[in-house]
Amino acid sequence: xxxxxxxxxxxxxxxxxxxxxxxxxxxxxxxxxxxxxxxxxxxxxxxxxxxxxxxxxxxxxxxxxxxxxxxxxxxxxxxxxxxxxxxxxxxxxxxxxxxxxxxxxxxxxxxxxxxxxxxxxxxxxxxxxxxxxxxxxxxxxxxxxxxxxxxxxxxxxxxxxxxxxxxxxxxxxxxxxxxxxxxxxxxxxxxxxxxxxxxxxx
Amino acid sequence: xxxxxxxxxxxxxxxxxxxxxxxxxxxxxxxxxxxxxxxxxxxxxxxxxxxxxxxxxxxxxxxxxxxxxxxxxxxxxxxxxxxxxxxxxxxxxxxxxxxxxxxxxxxxxxxxxxxxxxxxxxxxxxxxxxxxxxxxxxxxxxxxxxxxxxxxxxxxxxxxxxxxxxxxxxxxxxxxxxxxxxxxxxxxxxxxxxxxxxxxxxxxxxxxxxxxxxxxxxxxxxxxxxxxxxxxxxxxxxxxxxxxxxxxxxxxxxxxxxxxxxxxxxxxxxxxxxxxxxxxxxxxxxxxxxxxxx
Numbered sequence: 001x002x003x004x005x006x007x008x009x010x011x012x013x014x015x016x017x018x019x020x021x022x023x024x025x026x027x028x029x030x031x032x033x034x035x036x037x038x039x040x041x042x043x044x045x046x047x048x049x050x051x052x053x054x055x056x057x058x059x060x061x062x063x064x065x066x067x068x069x070x071x072x073x074x075x076x077x078x079x080x081x082x083x084x085x086x087x088x089x090x091x092x093x094x095x096x097x098x099x100x101x102x103x104x105x106x107x108x109x110x111x112x113x114x115x116x117x118x119x120x121x122x123x124x125x126x127x128x129x130x131x132x133x134x135x136x137x138x139x140x141x142x143x144x145x146x147x148x149x150x151x152x153x154x155x156x157x158x159x160x161x162x163x164x165x166x167x168x169x170x171x172x173x174x175x176x177x178x179x180x181x182x183x184x185x186x187x188x189x190x191x192x193x194x195x196x197x198x199x200x201x202x
Numbered sequence: 203x204x205x206x207x208x209x210x211x212x213x214x215x216x217x218x219x220x221x222x223x224x225x226x227x228x229x230x231x232x233x234x235x236x237x238x239x240x241x242x243x244x245x246x247x248x249x250x251x252x253x254x255x256x257x258x259x260x261x262x263x264x265x266x267x268x269x270x271x272x273x274x275x276x277x278x279x280x281x282x283x284x285x286x287x288x289x290x291x292x293x294x295x296x297x298x299x300x301x302x303x304x305x306x307x308x309x310x311x312x313x314x315x316x317x318x319x320x321x322x323x324x325x326x327x328x329x330x331x332x333x334x335x336x337x338x339x340x341x342x343x344x345x346x347x348x349x350x351x352x353x354x355x356x357x358x359x360x361x362x363x364x365x366x367x368x369x370x371x372x373x374x375x376x377x378x379x380x381x382x383x384x385x386x387x388x389x390x391x392x393x394x395x396x397x398x399x400x401x402x403x404x405x406x407x408x409x410x411x412x413x414x415x416x417x418x419x420x421x422x423x424x425x426x427x428x429x430x431x432x433x434x435x436x437x438x439x440x441x442x443x444x445x446x447x448x449x450x451x452x453x454x455x456x457x458x459x460x461x462x463x464x465x466x467x468x469x470x471x472x473x474x475x476x477x478x479x480x481x482x483x484x485x486x487x488x489x490x491x492x493x494x495x496x
Contacts, residue, residue: 006223006225012261014272041410044300083484106208108208111210111212112208115386130441142474146470149434149436149437149470150209150210150211151209154211154212162459170459172458172459173459173460174459175456175459176456177459179451179456180457180460183451185217186221187212188215188221188444189448189467190212190436190444191410191441191444191467192448192465192466193470194435194466195467197465198458198462198463199459200459200460200461200463202394202461202462
């Protein structure tokens with residue numbers, strides 16, 4: 001899916017959490033750019049389960065694709081659904097990122113990059129959960145970028161319609177999403193952190 | 203020592219190891235305004251390294267020629283013209299001259315601009331008009347001249363505009379340029395919407411500190427770069443080829459589906475560092491209007 005053929009990620013070890021067409025395509029792009037890739041489910045929300053993933057093998061690059069969020073009207077959302085949705089999406093992303101960072105902080109010579117894949121923000125019916133999660137994630141990217149800036153850890157996100165509706169995106173949008181994801185994770189983007197970018201949100 | 207040795211500061215690969223395949227932009231013709239020096243020259247350099255033929259539009263012929271000489275040393279195909287981007291007839295004339303020598307223009311990089319510290323109340327009407335018109339009118343006139351030609355040719359093409367990291371926060375002591383840079387970003391998204399049906403993509407790069415020979419935010423010494431870099435979460439200033447490369451990425455086939463976007467490259471400069479800050483001093487009461495280096 002990606003059109004990049006350059007080895008931007010040669011020798012880098014990636015952990016990609018999530019499933020679906022977007023995450024599959026980004027995984028393929030990372031492989032094409034020279035990374036080794038391990039996949040993980042994105043609905044892990046227990047710290048011990050997440051830590052075990054990082055215990056198994058060192059990770060230089062973390063991609064988290066989140067989990068689908070229900071589009072129920074907010075007045076009909078149960079607290080259980082609300083909490084479970086955020087736990088899987090927002091909590092999980094934070095816990096993955098924090099575990100990733102703990103392994104790199106203080107480990108001289110290592111550096112890493114985190115990329116969150118998330119839906120673009122649209123104020124429309126049925127997106128209360130998605131919209132709320134977007135705000136939290138957008139801000140989390142910025143906070144983590146500053147907290148870990150001197151640890152050689154960069155944090156960015158792609159927030160795009162194409163992330164959640166990959167099949168509906170044009171071929172160019174799909175390819176560009178993969179190329180931009182690869183770019184953000186590469187050292188060519190070493191001066192980019194705390195960025196939340198779209199693809200074509202017009 | 204402003205950056206302790208236990209901090210990790212990462213550099214991008216050097217310009218001699220470009221990220222793009224040779225010839226990625228072969229057959230493309232890129233107009234780069236303000237391309238004679240600084241960030242415009244960085245943009246032109248990386249587009250040329252990716253295979254594009256370059257037309258430098260400079261404020262003067264001499265300035266444009268200086269940039270062109272650098273690109274020719276790389277083996278690039280380049281033409282250079284002086285002119286005023288605030289004047290539509292000057293813009294059109296330079297497009298005509300470019301296309302006569304290189305063929306149809308398919309890429310535009312808008313960099314022409316100016317900047318210096320000045321209080322809003324102390325700025326003359328002429329100062330306000332000069333800076334805002336070069337950046338806002340210049341970007342508008344060059345982009346629309348390009349779009350008219352691309353639409354007449356059947357569409358397609360890409361524009362990348364040079365904006366800044368302070369466009370979301372305001373920049374006291376810089377009301378003229380900061381307003382103009384913010385206008386460029388929103389203009390980019392609006393034009394992207396207008397020209398999407400013609401296959402013309404418009405994107406923007408919001409850049410942080412990229413010191414160069416003509417910077418107004420500090421000298422070029424390595425010592426000052428270190429002091430400047432220590433202000434940022436990433437721990438260094440930006441390197442010119444990093445700015446040129448992300449700009450080149452956006453006009454390339456790698457970003458064929460990206461339009462209406464502003465990508466930030468600032469080492470985290472625009473982000474809040476902490477909750478509490480030193481006591482606020484109004485700009486007019488500071489020793490240095492833009493603040494002091496650490």
